[in-house]
Amino acid sequence: MKIIAEQVVSVNTKEELAKFAKALAHPTRIEILHLLNTQSCCFTGDLVEVLPIAQSTVSQHLKELKNAGLIQGEINPPKIKYCINKENWQKAKLLFAAFFE
Amino acid sequence: MKIIAEQVVSVNTKEELAKFAKALAHPTRIEILHLLNTQSCCFTGDLVEVLPIAQSTVSQHLKELKNAGLIQGEINPPKIKYCINKENWQKAKLLFAAFFE
DNA sequence: AATACCAATCGCAAATCTACGATAGGCGAT
């Protein structure tokens, strides 16, 4: 057995990293995040216009990104404006950077 | 429409990033990569010993990491030694870093 | 040649993901 037993990456970190990675594990979600990150914010309708998929599917992807904590929505009647959740974005950035050393 | 049309992230980059993210999208695979990255290399059996899952499942995870290009196996009869694929590891590191800015 | 060991693959079941159209709900404008 040549594996060092001590757990250098905590269970929580490991799972948190996997959660963020899962959110990024689809080209559409990568694109959404990239658009939000370069555009500051935008409405669901704007995304639907740009992406080659149905509105309901876009909504689902947004929901996943929201659940992962990477974006947040703000009601701006009658639209909903989505932005990067900067706090968690930074967290994810640091986790990935640390993971890759 | 407030979205800038030009595609800053190419389709290929987008898909490559998603591919790497998918490989990282499971706590077990995060742990395997972390072990390999801190241990240089190790055998499948070593991983099976440490991870709380069946040998066949470990083998499956290793296969996915191999397919994503993040690890490589080298035959060392009668065992197989797995290592980080440094070239792609670096590539992934840079892609994630660029994505998060 | 027979045996033992290690790891990959097969076959299967359950769970999750992706996508869509249809429907529902919230809010402003008429």
Added chain:
DNA sequence: ATCGCCTATCGTAGATTTGCGATTGGTATT
């Protein structure tokens, strides 16, 4: 109150993922 717009949710279908035990295949060793 009604209409129209925007977005979330529902229901569903098909694909993919995750996990396991059992089996197979490859490589020393006996």
